[in-house]
Amino acid sequence: MVQSTVGRPAGDRHPDKPPLSLQNVHVSYATRRGKVQAVRNVSVDLHAGESLALIGESGSGKSTLGLAIVRLLPETARIEPGVITYRRKDREVDVLKLSRSEMRAFRWSDCAMVFQAALNAFNPVLKVWAQALDTAQAHGWHDKPAIRRRLVELLEFVQLDPKRVIDAYPHELSGGMRQRVLLALALLLNPQVLILDEPTTALDIITQRTIIKLLRQLKQEDHFTMIFISHDLAIAAELADRVATMYAGRIVELGTSDDIFYRPRHPYTLGLIRAVPTVTGGFEQLFSIPGSPPDLVKLPSGCKFHPRCTFATERCQQEEPELELVGAEHSAACWNWREVQAELQRNPLHRGALNVLDGIGSEVEGS
Amino acid sequence: MAPILEVRNLTRQFGKGRETVTAVDAISFAIEPGETVCLVGESGCGKSTTGRMVAGLLEATAGEVLFEGKNIRQLDSNAYRRYRQTVQIIHQDPYSSLNPTQTVRQILTAPLLRHRKVKNSAAAEARVLELLEIVDLTPASDVIAKYPHQLSGGQRQRVAVARALTVDPKFIVADEAVSMVDVSIRVSILTMLARLKREFDVTFLFITHDLALAKYFAWEGRITVMYLGRIVEDGPTQRLITDPRHPYTQALLSAVPEADPALAQHKRQIELRGAEIPSLLALPPGCSFHPRCPYVVPGQCDRTVPALEPVEVGGRVACPVRKQDAVSLLV
Numbered sequence: 001m002v003q004s005t006v007g008r009p010a011g012d013r014h015p016d017k018p019p020l021s022l023q024n025v026h027v028s029y030a031t032r033r034g035k036v037q038a039v040r041n042v043s044v045d046l047h048a049g050e051s052l053a054l055i056g057e058s059g060s061g062k063s064t065l066g067l068a069i070v071r072l073l074p075e076t077a078r079i080e081p082g083v084i085t086y087r088r089k090d091r092e093v094d095v096l097k098l099s100r101s102e103m104r105a106f107r108w109s110d111c112a113m114v115f116q117a118a119l120n121a122f123n124p125v126l127k128v129w130a131q132a133l134d135t136a137q138a139h140g141w142h143d144k145p146a147i148r149r150r151l152v153e154l155l156e157f158v159q160l161d162p163k164r165v166i167d168a169y170p171h172e173l174s175g176g177m178r179q180r181v182l183l184a185l186a187l188l189l190n191p192q193v194l195i196l197d198e199p200t201t202a203l204d205i206i207t208q209r210t211i212i213k214l215l216r217q218l219k220q221e222d223h224f225t226m227i228f229i230s231h232d233l234a235i236a237a238e239l240a241d242r243v244a245t246m247y248a249g250r251i252v253e254l255g256t257s258d259d260i261f262y263r264p265r266h267p268y269t270l271g272l273i274r275a276v277p278t279v280t281g282g283f284e285q286l287f288s289i290p291g292s293p294p295d296l297v298k299l300p301s302g303c304k305f306h307p308r309c310t311f312a313t314e315r316c317q318q319e320e321p322e323l324e325l326v327g328a329e330h331s332a333a334c335w336n337w338r339e340v341q342a343e344l345q346r347n348p349l350h351r352g353a354l355n356v357l358d359g360i361g362s363e364v365e366g367s
Numbered sequence: 368m369a370p371i372l373e374v375r376n377l378t379r380q381f382g383k384g385r386e387t388v389t390a391v392d393a394i395s396f397a398i399e400p401g402e403t404v405c406l407v408g409e410s411g412c413g414k415s416t417t418g419r420m421v422a423g424l425l426e427a428t429a430g431e432v433l434f435e436g437k438n439i440r441q442l443d444s445n446a447y448r449r450y451r452q453t454v455q456i457i458h459q460d461p462y463s464s465l466n467p468t469q470t471v472r473q474i475l476t477a478p479l480l481r482h483r484k485v486k487n488s489a490a491a492e493a494r495v496l497e498l499l500e501i502v503d504l505t506p507a508s509d510v511i512a513k514y515p516h517q518l519s520g521g522q523r524q525r526v527a528v529a530r531a532l533t534v535d536p537k538f539i540v541a542d543e544a545v546s547m548v549d550v551s552i553r554v555s556i557l558t559m560l561a562r563l564k565r566e567f568d569v570t571f572l573f574i575t576h577d578l579a580l581a582k583y584f585a586w587e588g589r590i591t592v593m594y595l596g597r598i599v600e601d602g603p604t605q606r607l608i609t610d611p612r613h614p615y616t617q618a619l620l621s622a623v624p625e626a627d628p629a630l631a632q633h634k635r636q637i638e639l640r641g642a643e644i645p646s647l648l649a650l651p652p653g654c655s656f657h658p659r660c661p662y663v664v665p666g667q668c669d670r671t672v673p674a675l676e677p678v679e680v681g682g683r684v685a686c687p688v689r690k691q692d693a694v695s696l697l698v
Contacts, residue, residue, distance in 0.1 A: 292521060
């Protein structure tokens with residue numbers, strides 16, 4: 001029932017043609033201090049029905065990359081060089097070449113962005129119904145009763161009582177309700193791709209869980225293609241099929257969720273995982289990464305992570321490594337990834353799962 | 368050992384008339400010297416209000432705060448000043464808690480001179496450099512001349528810690544002290560705080576919404592869980608994390624997203640009867656968790672506020688229905 005109304009029609013799924021392909025994408029900002037290189041040389045294919053998490057700290061370029069895909073960056077930003085290709089059924093478009101009006105159509109009906117549920121993601125003087133109507137009409141849909149039916153259906157899908165919500169102003173809703181309304185609004189025009197920027201940040205724990213359950217349902221039952229942007233590794237572990245670690249504007253590691261969490265090959269990914277505790281399970285020794293993220297105007301030479309990296313060698317100071325295959329579906333941009341592998345064999349990760357779950361240990365390196 | 372800090376029936380209300388909100392409702396707990404206690408809960412549970420009352424920044428509506436056995440409202444002015452120095456608070460946001468127009472030198476020198484911790488400005492300078500070394504802001508001679516905007520979030524939070532240390536506190540309330548700091552840096556700040564605890568005998572009340580951080584920081588200490596102004600459960604961290612007894616604690620622990628795909632898959636999902644947290648303006652009668660609780664006993668849970676009672680496994684639980692029953696958090 002939900003599948004037929006909210007989900008993707010089966011014809012949308014072309015396993016060999018990714019709905020979204022990013023090739024060599026760069027984003028820079030002109031500032032008084034100079035050019036900020038927020039995203040550098042990002043290439044990644046997003047497969048139909050897959051969920052990809054972009055993880056990294058503030059300034060890593062993950063949000064900029066998300067905004068670049070729907071071209072919502074401020075005017076001082078330039079996306080070049082780079083190609084973003086979007087495919088739906090037999091249609092193939094170059095997102096960066098779309099005109100303003102084509103871009104507006106693309107934004108909600110092909111690729112919807114779900115922002116963090118702060119109040120400013122809404123127009124504060126419009127009721128939920130008016131926001132939906134506005135959106136639909138802006139995209140040329142004027143059948144009011146049909147729009148209302150669709151909205152009611154979506155609000156029920158995100159487990160809200162339409163009667164209570166549809167005529168409410170944003171400020172009358174709690175944070176969790178606002179996030180669910182945003183999700184319902186994003187689905188209004190039946191997009192193929194959803195980009196979710198910090199979908200659970202600033203929500204209470206139990207509310208986070210209801211949002212995670214909802215997103216899992218969208219993923220598992222309705223096969224939406226999704227990009228999660230989060231500083232919280234737990235969101236990636238809970239929701240992603242694949243994870244991309246970003247550092248100083250680049251993807252430095254890309255792999256399945258298990259690759260990234262149990263077999264990381266980039267020292268930065270390893271550092272992040274060793275810095276984050278789990279709740280269930282025994283005590284984990286945690287370590288922080290020395291130093292702080294780089295100044296994007298004056299990036300270090302060579303590998304941008306080398307000043308903070310314990311594996312750094314002379315080569316790292318001079319040459320920036322490209323992503324190379326380190327496993328079947330796993331790539332990392334590190335000259336010394338074999339050293340990282342050896343280090344993990346010497347000092348295996350002590351994740352919560354290892355302490356608690358039997359049979360999981362065999363999948364994890366070094367145990 | 369006598370507790371360094373004790374609160375008895377501590378209560379704080381905001382607003383008046385029908386708009387009165389009881390943010391903290393008659394809570395009692397004690398903290399021994401050298402102990403690390405984490406106060407956890409979701410927004411609106413009263414954890415920050417409690418922290419502010421403990422630090423003397425907010426007056427209690429009822430109940431008392433005892434510091435080293437003495438009620439802080441009955442101290443004479445000298446003793447009160449000593450208490451305000453001995454108990455320091457570190458706030459969440461290092462962007463708004465440091466004066467942007469002052470250098471690190473000015474920020475740290477002022478309290479040293481004001482509280483006569485040093486004799487003259489030369490001694491102050493030396494002490495500031497020493498404090499910067501203690502919080503791992505090196506080279507101290509570079510950092511001392513900087514303005515807050517020239518520092519990263521993590522470095523600012525270290526300055527905030529150094530400022531708390533200027534007055535030689537024995538007790539530090541850390542209110543979401545690392546929540547705004549990047550994950551890669553968080554651990555180093557927690558490690559630094561843990562070192563202060565050992566080297567300077569500082570007792571910590573660590574307030575956070577992040578159970579994973581609470582577990583890590585207070586592994587040898589205790590966790591107190593609050594819900595809508597009341598303590599629902601407390602106990603040694605290792606017991607509370609592995610064998611939670613209050614249905615709310617269980618729901619919270621089962622809901623926490625885990626940074627580990629296998630754990631995320633194997634977490635037990637506790638279904639609540641209601642997703643939304645009730646408003647403090649219209650608190651449910653009896654146990655405030657009863658409208659959401661999967662184990663609710665009608666006629667009991669909706670009538671009387673359950674007392675916080677000791678459990679054999681350690682700590683206290685405010686749930687007569689479920690306090691004997693262990694629940695596995697994994698499937």
